[in-house]
Amino acid sequence: MTEDVLPVLTGPVEVVGAGLIGTSIALVCRRLGLDVTLRDTSAENVRTASGLGAGRPAVPGDRPQLVVVAVPPAAIADAIVDALERTGAVVTDVGSVKAAPLEAVAARVGAPELSRYVGSHPMAGSERSGPLAASAALFDGRPWAVTPHPGAGADAVGLVEALVLECGAAPVVMDPADHDRAVARTSHLPHLAAVLVAGRLAHAPAEHLALSGQGVRDVTRVAASDPDLWRQILGSNAEAVLDLLAEVRVDLDTLMAAVESGSGDDLVEILARGNAGTAAIPGKHGGPARPTRSVFVSVPDHPGELARLFGDAGEIGVNIEDVHIDHDPGRPVGLTELVVEKGSAEHLLAALESRGWTTHR
Ligand SMILES: NC(=O)c1ccc[n+]([C@@H]2O[C@H](COP(=O)([O-])OP(=O)(O)OC[C@H]3O[C@@H](n4cnc5c(N)ncnc54)[C@H](O)[C@@H]3O)[C@@H](O)[C@H]2O)c1
Numbered sequence: 390m391t392e393d394v395l396p397v398l399t400g401p402v403e404v405v406g407a408g409l410i411g412t413s414i415a416l417v418c419r420r421l422g423l424d425v426t427l428r429d430t431s432a433e434n435v436r437t438a439s440g441l442g443a444g445r446p447a448v449p450g451d452r453p454q455l456v457v458v459a460v461p462p463a464a465i466a467d468a469i470v471d472a473l474e475r476t477g478a479v480v481t482d483v484g485s486v487k488a489a490p491l492e493a494v495a496a497r498v499g500a501p502e503l504s505r506y507v508g509s510h511p512m513a514g515s516e517r518s519g520p521l522a523a524s525a526a527l528f529d530g531r532p533w534a535v536t537p538h539p540g541a542g543a544d545a546v547g548l549v550e551a552l553v554l555e556c557g558a559a560p561v562v563m564d565p566a567d568h569d570r571a572v573a574r575t576s577h578l579p580h581l582a583a584v585l586v587a588g589r590l591a592h593a594p595a596e597h598l599a600l601s602g603q604g605v606r607d608v609t610r611v612a613a614s615d616p617d618l619w620r621q622i623l624g625s626n627a628e629a630v631l632d633l634l635a636e637v638r639v640d641l642d643t644l645m646a647a648v649e650s651g652s653g654d655d656l657v658e659i660l661a662r663g664n665a666g667t668a669a670i671p672g673k674h675g676g677p678a679r680p681t682r683s684v685f686v687s688v689p690d691h692p693g694e695l696a697r698l699f700g701d702a703g704e705i706g707v708n709i710e711d712v713h714i715d716h717d718p719g720r721p722v723g724l725t726e727l728v729v730e731k732g733s734a735e736h737l738l739a740a741l742e743s744r745g746w747t748t749h750r
């Protein structure tokens with residue numbers, strides 16, 4: 390469905406699961422002025438999300454236009470079936486795996502109900518859970534898979550795409566099984582790689598950990614995620630994940646042989662494949678990656694200094710694509726990495742230096 394004929398999201402929107410993702414979506418819908426109702430098995434999470442301005446507790450008699458199911462994977466199929474049977478709304482879910490819940494729902498509801506269900510999956514999140522980690526900006530510029538089944542109604546698909554666009558994300562329409570193979574590669578395997586690396590740190594000597602720089606933080610961030618959530622995600626995409634793990638096992642053997650033999654050529658070949666892989670990741674806005682460069686700036690550890698840095702970058706007219714802050718304990722300054730388009734990096738460096746910032750080239 391093309392953007393100009395999409396149904397309009399008018400609400401009410403019901404969010405089932407007022408955690409990280411559900412509350413983030415609810416905040417976007419509230420920002421649009423929509424009536425948002427919240428359901429959760431945790432009354433406390435509903436209270437917290439309501440308190441953040443994400444909506445109001447659902448009451449009997451609410452008639453949502455759209456239900457967004459944002460509960461843990463093991464509870465998704467039940468929650469979708471419940472929403473289809475309880476309301477006349479279009480129902481989507483944001484679960485990380487798409488084929489298994491679709492199969493479970495299709496076995497339990499008739500074709501008319503099923504036509505109102507369209508799965509989806511925002512490729513944005515956090516290693517943190519719960520409503521307090523939510524943000525209306527979470528989905529800005531991110532891909533968001535929309536995975537209709539053959540019996541899905543065109544209006545239902547369009548309404549889910551409309552939600553995705555309102556969240557500032559880019560809809561990517563895909564078949565559910567293709568989606569699951571894709572995220573095994575782009576999300577589930579990276580998660581496991583992070584976990585394996587982070588696991589080597591758990592009982593490491595303090596003097597080793599004292600040398601933790603940005604590299605180890607970049608590689609391990611997602612390993613801090615909820616193990617139970619990931620047990621459920623991996624359990625429902627086991628086949629695709631196992632295929633990739635088998636490939637990695639072969640790579641690991643090759644890598645060990647290259648390191649052991651001291652063969653520089655073999656090692657360079659493996660390292661170069663890593664370069665090719667990172668270059669293949671599309672840019673934040675979709676399409677080919679736009680070349681970026683990192684600008685490193687020392688930021689004094691005082692309140693307001695980061696805001697001043699971002700303000701200066703804005704006045705200089707350079708868009709910050711990404712940002713990383715090195716919070717090493719015991720240092721009076723933090724090292725901030727501003728990721729900007731390659732062509733504007735020198736201009737930003739010079740302009741920040743002229744404003745008194747200490748940069749690192
Ligand atoms: N965390 C991420 O980065 C991320 C990104 C994209 C998609 N997802 C998917 O989104 C879903 C939600 O993940 P999250 O990170 O927001 O988790 P979360 O733990 O922050 O939130 C889940 C919420 O669902 C509630 N809940 C649990 N069972 C319920 C039920 N049966 N009925 C109603 N509420 C119930 C919990 O109390 C909690 O408030 C998961 O399926 C996950 O796979 C997660």
Ligand SMILES: O=C(O)C(=O)C[C@]1(C(=O)O)C=C[C@@H](O)C=C1
Nearest residue numbers: 485511512513514515516576611
């Ligand atoms: O940024 C993160 O914290 C994430 O890991 C988010 C991430 C991902 O792998 O990209 C994790 C799982 C979800 O299913 C979707 C998004």
